[in-house]
Amino acid sequence: xxxxxxxxxxxxxxxxxxxxxxxxxxxxxxxxxxxxxxxxxxxxxxxxxxxxxxxxxxxxxxxxxxxxxxxxxxxxxxxxxxxxxxxxxxxxxxxxxxxxxxxxxxxxxxxxxxxxxxxxxxxxxxxxxxxxxxxxxxxxxxxxxxxxxxxxxxxxxxxxxxxxxxxxxxxxxxxxxxxxxxxxxxxxxxxxxxxxxxxxxxxxxxxxxxxxxxxxxxxxxxxxxxxxxxxxxxxxxxxxxxxxxxxxxxxxxxxxxxxxxxxxxxxxxxxxxxxxxxxxxxxxxxxxxxxxxxxxxxxxxxxxxxxxxxxxxxxxxxxxxxxxxxxxxxxxxxxxxxxxxxxxxxxxxxxxxxxxxxxxxxxxxxxxxxxxxxxxxxxxxxxxxxxxxxx
Amino acid sequence: xxxxxxxxxxxxxxxxxxxxxxxxxxxxxxxxxxxxxxxxxxxxxxxxxxxxxxxxxxxxxxxxxxxxxxxxxxxxxxxxxxxxxxxxxxxxxxxxxxxxxxxxxxxxxxxxxxxxxxxxxxxxxxxxxxxxxxxxxxxxxxxxxxxxxxxxxxxxxxxxxxxxxxxxxxxxxxxxxxxxxxxxxxxxxxxxxxxxxxxxxxxxxxxxxxxxxxxxxxxxxxxxxxxxxxxxxxxxxxxxxxxxxxxxxxxxxxxxxxxxxxxxxxxxxxxxxxxxxxxxxxxxxxxxxxxxxxxxxxxxxxxxxxxxxxxxxxxxxxxxxxxxxxxxxxxxxxxxxxxxxxxxxxxxxxxxxxxxxxxxxxxxxxxxxxxxxxxxxxxxxxxxxxxxxxxxxxxxxxxxxxxxxxxxxxxxxxxxxxxxxxxxxxxxxxxxxxxxxxxxxxxxxxxxxxxxxxxxxxxxxxxxxxxxxxxxxxxxxxx
Numbered sequence: 001x002x003x004x005x006x007x008x009x010x011x012x013x014x015x016x017x018x019x020x021x022x023x024x025x026x027x028x029x030x031x032x033x034x035x036x037x038x039x040x041x042x043x044x045x046x047x048x049x050x051x052x053x054x055x056x057x058x059x060x061x062x063x064x065x066x067x068x069x070x071x072x073x074x075x076x077x078x079x080x081x082x083x084x085x086x087x088x089x090x091x092x093x094x095x096x097x098x099x100x101x102x103x104x105x106x107x108x109x110x111x112x113x114x115x116x117x118x119x120x121x122x123x124x125x126x127x128x129x130x131x132x133x134x135x136x137x138x139x140x141x142x143x144x145x146x147x148x149x150x151x152x153x154x155x156x157x158x159x160x161x162x163x164x165x166x167x168x169x170x171x172x173x174x175x176x177x178x179x180x181x182x183x184x185x186x187x188x189x190x191x192x193x194x195x196x197x198x199x200x201x202x203x204x205x206x207x208x209x210x211x212x213x214x215x216x217x218x219x220x221x222x223x224x225x226x227x228x229x230x231x232x233x234x235x236x237x238x239x240x241x242x243x244x245x246x247x248x249x250x251x252x253x254x255x256x257x258x259x260x261x262x263x264x265x266x267x268x269x270x271x272x273x274x275x276x277x278x279x280x281x282x283x284x285x286x287x288x289x290x291x292x293x294x295x296x297x298x299x300x301x302x303x304x305x306x307x308x309x310x311x312x313x314x315x316x317x318x319x320x321x322x323x324x325x326x327x328x329x330x331x332x333x334x335x336x337x338x339x340x341x342x343x344x345x346x347x348x349x350x351x352x353x354x355x356x357x358x359x360x361x362x363x364x365x366x367x368x369x370x371x372x373x374x375x376x377x378x379x380x381x382x383x384x385x386x387x388x389x390x391x
Numbered sequence: 392x393x394x395x396x397x398x399x400x401x402x403x404x405x406x407x408x409x410x411x412x413x414x415x416x417x418x419x420x421x422x423x424x425x426x427x428x429x430x431x432x433x434x435x436x437x438x439x440x441x442x443x444x445x446x447x448x449x450x451x452x453x454x455x456x457x458x459x460x461x462x463x464x465x466x467x468x469x470x471x472x473x474x475x476x477x478x479x480x481x482x483x484x485x486x487x488x489x490x491x492x493x494x495x496x497x498x499x500x501x502x503x504x505x506x507x508x509x510x511x512x513x514x515x516x517x518x519x520x521x522x523x524x525x526x527x528x529x530x531x532x533x534x535x536x537x538x539x540x541x542x543x544x545x546x547x548x549x550x551x552x553x554x555x556x557x558x559x560x561x562x563x564x565x566x567x568x569x570x571x572x573x574x575x576x577x578x579x580x581x582x583x584x585x586x587x588x589x590x591x592x593x594x595x596x597x598x599x600x601x602x603x604x605x606x607x608x609x610x611x612x613x614x615x616x617x618x619x620x621x622x623x624x625x626x627x628x629x630x631x632x633x634x635x636x637x638x639x640x641x642x643x644x645x646x647x648x649x650x651x652x653x654x655x656x657x658x659x660x661x662x663x664x665x666x667x668x669x670x671x672x673x674x675x676x677x678x679x680x681x682x683x684x685x686x687x688x689x690x691x692x693x694x695x696x697x698x699x700x701x702x703x704x705x706x707x708x709x710x711x712x713x714x715x716x717x718x719x720x721x722x723x724x725x726x727x728x729x730x731x732x733x734x735x736x737x738x739x740x741x742x743x744x745x746x747x748x749x750x751x752x753x754x755x756x757x758x759x760x761x762x763x764x765x766x767x768x769x770x771x772x773x774x775x776x777x778x779x780x781x782x783x784x785x786x787x788x789x790x791x792x793x794x795x796x797x798x799x800x801x802x803x804x805x806x807x808x809x810x811x812x813x814x815x816x817x818x819x820x821x822x823x824x825x826x827x828x829x830x831x832x833x834x835x836x837x838x839x840x841x842x843x844x845x846x847x848x849x850x851x852x853x854x855x856x857x858x859x860x861x862x863x864x865x866x867x868x869x870x
Contacts, residue, residue: 029851032844351854352748355777358851 002102004036004366005051005086007118009043012110013198013219016061017344022107023058025345029358030105036366039086039099043108044070051076051086051099084125103366104129107342110194114342115141128373130365131319132341139315140341143192143224146315147336153314155307155336158226158326159183162192165221168213175213176206179225186228189213191220202228229335233327235294237308238347240320240361242368242375245312247305248347248354252294292353300327304334311336319368322347398433399492405454407432408499410441412450419500426496437843453502454495461491519569519604522576526606531583532721535605537590537598537636538613539629540760541648541710542567544702545613546589547738548714555731556723557584565757567591572605585721590636594622598632602639609644610636611713614651616762620790630657637662646671646717650709651762667705670712671720680705680773682744682751682858689715696725700735703742703753705773706766711735742770749855751776756864759786764800767862768807777856781807784815784842784865785823794822801826809860811835815842817865 008022009015022040030038040055050073060066076088083100090097104127106118116138122129132140139145144162151157161182168175179187189212191199199219201212209225216223238248294301308323315321322343326335351361398404411429415422429435441447465487472480526533536546543565550561560583562575567589579586590601615630623629634657637645642661647654650666658664668675673689673696686699687708700711715728723731737743740757755767764786771779781804789796801823804812812827814820816838827836839845842865845852853859 028848032848032851353855355854355856357748357854357857360854 001035001037003039003099004030004103004105005039005041005101006030006105006107007041007043007113008107009045010108010110010113010118011043011045011047012108012113013194014109014114015045018107018109018113019061020058021109021342021345023056023061025348025358026105026107026362027056029362030366032359033363035363036103039101041076041086043113048075049077051088078121078125080125082126084122084127101125101127103127103369105362105365106131109342109344110141110198114340115193128369130369132317132321133372136316136318136321137341140317140321140339141193142222143190143338144222146339147224149314150311150336153310155311155314156333158229158335158337160224160226162222162224163213165217165223168217168223172210172213176209179209180206183225183227188226188228189216190224190226191216192222192224193220229326229328231328231330233294233296233329234337235296235304235325235327235334236322236347237305237325238320238322238343238350239308239312239317240351240364240368242318242372245309245317247309248350248356249293250296250301250304250308251347251350252291252296254289254291292350300332300334307334307336311339315339317341318372320346320365395430395432398431401433404432404492405451405458405495406441407435408496409447409451409454410436412499412503413441413444413447414439417446417503419503422500432492437841439843450499450502454499457498458491458495461494462488465491515570515573518573518577522573523604523606525576525579526572526586526604529579529581529583529586531586532609533586533588533605533607534609534611535588535590535602535607535636536611536613537592537601537633538611538648538651539592539616539618539633540758540762541613542589542591543757544707544738544741545611545710545714546587548702548710548735549585549587549611549717551735552714552718552728552731553585553587553721553723555718555727555734557721558582559585559587561587562589565589565591568593568597569601569604572601576605592629592632593619595628595632599635599639602636607636607640610640610646612636612645612647612654613710614648614762615653615657616651616760617786617789617792617796618760619788620792621788622790624790626653626792627656630654633657646713648709648713650706665709665713665716667708667712670709671716673712673716675708675712678705678708680770682753682774685711687712694725696729698729698732700732702735702737703744704766704770706762706769707742742767747859748850748853750853750857750859752849752853752859752861755860755862758862759788761786761796761799764803764862767860768803771807771809771858771860774858776858778811778858779807779809780811780813780853780857780859781809782813782815782859782861783823783863784817785819786863787865789819793819797822798826798829801828801832802830805830805832808832809834811837813837813839813845815845815865816840 006022006026008018010018027038027040030036039051042050042055044050050070052073054060054069060069074089076086079085079087086099086101088097104122106113106129108114108118112118114137116134119129119134119137123134139149147157147160161179163175186202186204187209189201189203189209199216201215203209203212213223234253236251236253239245304325304327307325311323312321320343322340324337324340326337346361348358348361411425412422415425465484468480468484468487472478472484534549536542546561550559553559560579562571568591572588588605588607590598592598612633615626615633617626619629623632630653637659642659645662647658647662647664648666649664663671665671667678673691676688676690678687680703682703684699684701684703685707689696689698689712696715698711698715702711711732715732718728718731740754743754745752745754753770755763758764758767771781785797785800797819805827811834812832814823820838
């Protein structure tokens, strides 16, 4: 039986979201397949790694007992030996417990997890892992680079500017002047590398803009400022696969135009900030109430789906991602907004509506991971030279 | 072997014993059969866990104290034997300690036997005797509902429909034996127009005894199928018991569901028959079944009734039609009947549809007979879905017909041709597989060894467009 480690938690503002994604949407379905031995690896906010069966229980986290657990538990370590092994002291006469890892399922959102850092570690270990590669994850997690790449591939994006944290701190008024010179209010101010709507503000004047920049720089060293799309419809499209990606259903979060999904709306209020109450085809998924599939004219639906797939391929995604789009419903113009290499809860609620069960979803993702790994293994990674002989 | 032996001395052993007794509904024989059959006592709580009722807590406390006392006495004997160089004392002490799991597995039932014979037994007999008078003196129509299956459904339908105009009382849930009837009788006010009494037959003579106590004026026989064959030994014997209701009624006011073909040998001229084509002279047509319910038309002379119920399944049409026709006979108007039928809903765990992870699940886990399986697999065939999944552990108490019944179940499943079949691993799985093979089933077959985990995580297995039919559920005391 192959061993899969599910790595979650992490030193990121999305630490808590990651715990729910891992335990509810990944560990349980993987165990139910009965095909894999599933090991839970929790990366604490301190950065220490822990490996224990008890970490599969959401109650350990929701009850707050995790602090006590971490106090008593010994951190695990990773051993690279032409593969990857988990190592920890068993507590019985200091004997070490070692588990060889066959596949990794990164379930860490945001910094160090979703941004390519963890993928780099797994690439070094040479084991298959679920989700995007280092390069795709790094691009996807930088909203600025992402939009620049999209623009250069004829994918429409909303007008935007970006600044570093040091620029903003050095001369905020100059930055605000540049922003108001280039863009029109209302604007969105976002940390460039964070997901789950953390640190995002909508602003309508310079005073709010100044505050929003402060908030965003609190979370990130790069900030992106974008123009709002008028007559807005938000759309999101989960996609999975490698060379031939498969779309799920276009989903429309039920928010009113003056609202947007910040972290509280998404995860703490069950998405109830919007006016919509659900309707016939609405669903309360990982991010609250939404319409699945989005009720759109078929031509618009088809264009949005194709744009999502084009973004997925352009960014070099594999495994799974979610593409967010903005639509001006008066003009029918669709803009690429951002791409999320590890959608919260894998967006299983949307895949369920598409006819893919939770178990099938994780099984497919494991297959995609193996497929990509095999392709990479087939590449030649050595090149003979006489370079060393010159010394 | 070693694992089994260790399980007898685990701290969880007393809890396992009390759980087994509780799951056997504190009936000694099934408990003892379970004890004799069990190898590993640490693995008896698969489907549920011990419910800490007052009785369970008292039994557990008594058991633990008893075991502790026996161990202490054993230790005392060993100590005294060793001190006084008496080998016999030491051996007896060791024997006392080693034997406690065996001793207490049997001593546990002693309070039950004593209580049953000296307290509950006489009290129950007195209550049943008193209920005889209540039923005999009650002025209302008393409808007895008997049969191997469909009794609760028929009782609930009659109650729902007749209540549209009349004052109706019926036995609660599936409380359908003499003591339940007696308790039901004590709650009657005497002003009821109709009493609907369900008869839960379990062994030969039951139905005749129920009839002699409840004094029915009408009888409805819902069908005959292999059930409780461990006690009845044959369908003939089961049929004779069920149709003893007709004997009591002298074959008058007896209504029989002839959708069940097994009733044919017992049909007599005076009986009134109903099925999905005709009920008490009303012709039935235009049956339509979907996940939200069942609709059909009833015609008699120039009268037409268009009926729609939320209960699901073609096999329900006969029951619905009979309840409607009988209600008309008792004076309800056509409008009242149509309205009453439209209010009928699926009953809990009896072909009850619900949504799970955007899939449709039809919960028929209270079904426990071949005819029910026939109805469930037919429903699976009738309804359209992107992917169809069928789940069952099989049936219990099928006696000598066990193998044949389960081969037949396999064939019925194969005929419904679901995309996926999930069988709960137990003693009948091999026969269902045989039936699937005979029926040339070509879909995906999974055998689940851990039903509790499977059922509680069903949401992870299904998705939108799936139709899942779950039939029957085995308690832990069956394997």
